[in-house]
Amino acid sequence: MTDVQTMVRTEIAINGRSSFLAQGQDVSELKRRIEAAVRTEGAFVDFIVVGNREVSVMVSPHTQIMFSVETVQFDPCDTGDDEMPYGGMYDL
Numbered sequence: 306m307t308d309v310q311t312m313v314r315t316e317i318a319i320n321g322r323s324s325f326l327a328q329g330q331d332v333s334e335l336k337r338r339i340e341a342a343v344r345t346e347g348a349f350v351d352f353i354v355v356g357n358r359e360v361s362v363m364v365s366p367h368t369q370i371m372f373s374v375e376t377v378q379f380d381p382c383d384t385g386d387d388e389m390p391y392g393g394m395y396d397l
Contacts, residue, residue: 310379317352318371319362327353332372339364355380 315326317335326332335352342348347365354360364370 311376312379314355314375314377316373316375318369318373320369324360325355327355327357329353336372339370343368 312328315330315332316323317326326335330352335350338350342350342364343366347363349361350364351359351361362368
């Protein structure tokens, strides 16, 4: 019997389009930045998604955002290091 390593993965859905947050993202801090953006006319909020890609989202009082959390099998490519992205047209 082999031990399966797991990790917690957080999904963020913004206006119905979802992405998985990369490991190391501080979800509580991201929620605070989203709440701060909602209190203004709108502001960009940046975060890292699986594949170590940086995303910027314009958040306004009309933006719908949902978080969900699940335990998944460990993904060695999901480090949260945006200096080492995975995927895209140049990966061989």
